[in-house]
Amino acid sequence: MDFRGFVAHATNDPDSRKVCYFLAINLAFTFVEVFTGLITNSLGLLSDAGHMFFDCSSLFISLGAAYVSTWPADESFPRGYAKVEILAVRVFFPSLFPNLTN
Numbered sequence: 001m002d003f004r005g006f007v008a009h010a011t012n013d014p015d016s017r018k019v020c021y022f023l024a025i026n027l028a029f030t031f032v033e034v035f036t037g038l039i040t041n042s043l044g045l046l047s048d049a050g051h052m053f054f055d056c057s058s059l060f061i062s063l064g065a066a067y068v069s070t071w072p073a074d075e076s077f078p079r080g081y082a083k084v085e086i087l088a089v090r091v092f093f094p095s096l097f098p099n100l101t102n
């Protein structure tokens with residue numbers, strides 16, 4: 001997985017670009033919540049910032065999976081990498097809905 005290919009896919013693919021915009025907005029809100037939470041000594045804001053950070057990690061995993069799923073089939077995976085997106089959902093779904101996956 002090369003970083004340049006990942007960045008090129010994230011910026012050129014229209015759907016991935018939308019995810020990038022949302023990731024940037026979400027990350028900005030996370031930093032604002034951390035900053036405001038530290039200044040006002042608010043545990044609520046800091047815990048929501050932690051929640052939003054996990055949202056950001058889920059979006060980042062989605063971007064990586066969308067990129068890997070475009071790889072062509074090879075000897076190791078003759079059917080291609082399309083199912084990587086399903087595996088990615090399996091990775092980040094428990095972080096979004098931890099109560100449903102016990």
Ligand SMILES: [Zn+2]
Pocket residue numbers: 051052055
């Ligand atoms: Zn969330």
